[in-house]
Amino acid sequence: MTTTPETTTALLSARALHVAFPGRGGAPTARAVDGVDLDIGTGEIVALVGESGCGKTTLARALLGLVRPTAGRVTFDAQPLTYSARALKAYRKRVQLVLQDPSGSLNPRHTVYDAVAEGLRIHGYGGDERAAVAGALARAGLRPPERFFLRYPHELSGGQRQRVVIAGALVLEPELLVADEPVASLDASVRGEILALLLRLRTELGLSALVVTHDLGLAWNIADRVAVMYLGRIVETGPVEQVLTAPRHPYTQALLSVLPDAPGTPVVLTGEPPDPSRIPSGCRFHARCQILTSGEAERAGVAEACRGRDPEVLSGGGTAQVACHWARARDER
Known part of the structure; x- marks a missing residue:
C-alpha cells in the first residue's frame, strides 16, 4: 500500500x-x-x-x-x-x-x-x-x-x-x-x-x-x-496487516478462522448477533464469545468485567485498538 x-x-x-x-407499537428503540x-x-x-x-x-x-x-x-x-x-x-x-x-x-x-x-x-x-x-x-x-x-x-x-x-x-x-x-x-x-x-x-x-x-x-x-x-460499535481497528495477521478481539479471530487456508480450527460462533434493541450489558459480544465460554476469560480474571462492564469506545484514529477486556489484560502482562 x-x-x-x-x-x-x-x-x-x-x-x-x-x-x-x-x-413500532411500543417496541424498544433499535x-x-x-x-x-x-x-x-x-x-x-x-x-x-x-x-x-x-x-x-x-x-x-x-x-x-x-x-x-x-x-x-x-x-x-x-x-x-x-x-x-x-x-x-x-x-x-x-x-x-x-x-x-x-x-x-x-x-x-x-x-x-x-x-x-x-x-x-x-x-x-x-x-x-x-x-x-x-x-x-x-x-x-x-x-x-x-x-x-x-x-x-x-x-x-x-x-x-x-x-x-x-x-x-x-x-x-x-x-x-x-x-x-x-x-x-x-x-x-x-x-x-x-x-x-x-x-x-x-x-x-x-x-x-x-x-x-x-x-x-x-x-x-x-x-x-x-x-x-459488531452490534453497532467498532470493536477492533488498526492497519490491515496488523489486524488480519494478529487479531486481538475474539470476534475478529472468529471471522478470520473460517477463511480458506486459515490456520487452526475454525471458530463456530453460537447463536445469532443480539437484537440491536436489546443490547446486552457488559461487552456486547460476551454471549457468543469463545474466550468466555472456554474459561480463558475467567483464568485471566476478566470474566466479571466481560459480563458487566462495557468496553470504552475506540478512538477514530489509525493506531491499533481493541474493545476487549481479555485482550487488554493480555497486553498488560
Whole structure:
C-alpha cells in the first residue's frame, strides 16, 4: 500500500455517532449505531467489516448524510456536516456512493451516457458534458468510452455495469467514495478487476474510500486500515496487516478462522448477533464469545468485567485498538 494511516490527515470523521430507530407499537428503540468514532484519511482506504445486521451500512449512510444521526457529529474537511438541502447537495458532490448491485443502481431505460451524465445535470455542470462523461468512463476502464454511450444496462456484463456505476460517481470528481459491498454481486473473475480499479483511482486521483464489506479477504486486498464492527460499535481497528495477521478481539479471530487456508480450527460462533434493541450489558459480544465460554476469560480474571462492564469506545484514529477486556489484560502482562 502506498498510504499509511500515520501519514494521512482526516478527511472524514465521525465522533460519538449514534443512529437509533424507534420501534413500532411500543417496541424498544433499535440502536443500529451505538457510539462510533471513525476517521478516514486523505488518500486512505478503510474497510468496515462485520456480519450482516451489525450496523455497518447504517453507519455508511450516516456518513453520507442519508441518515441523520441521533447523536454525535460527522465532519468533512474539518467542517461539520449540516443537513439543509443545499449543504447536503454540495456535500454529495464531494462524497459519492457506489452500491453493491449495479443492476439495481442503473435505470434500465437510460443509456450509459445518461446514467453517467445524471449527476452532472443534477449539480448544474456548466462545462463540456460529453467530454466529462467520456473521461469518467475511460477512468473507470470502459474504453473507448464512445462505444458505450448508447448502450443500455442489459447489454453490458456485470463488471461493465459496475464500472458504469463507478463512472457515474467519478464524473463529479469526488474526494471520497463510499462503496457498499462493491464486488459482492460480481463473479469471482471480475472482482479482482474492480478492486484493482479502486486502487488505481486512489493512486491516480488521490481518492479516499470507505469500503463496507463482510469479506475480510477483500479488506486484505484493498484496504490500508480495517475497522471491525459488531452490534453497532467498532470493536477492533488498526492497519490491515496488523489486524488480519494478529487479531486481538475474539470476534475478529472468529471471522478470520473460517477463511480458506486459515490456520487452526475454525471458530463456530453460537447463536445469532443480539437484537440491536436489546443490547446486552457488559461487552456486547460476551454471549457468543469463545474466550468466555472456554474459561480463558475467567483464568485471566476478566470474566466479571466481560459480563458487566462495557468496553470504552475506540478512538477514530489509525493506531491499533481493541474493545476487549481479555485482550487488554493480555497486553498488560
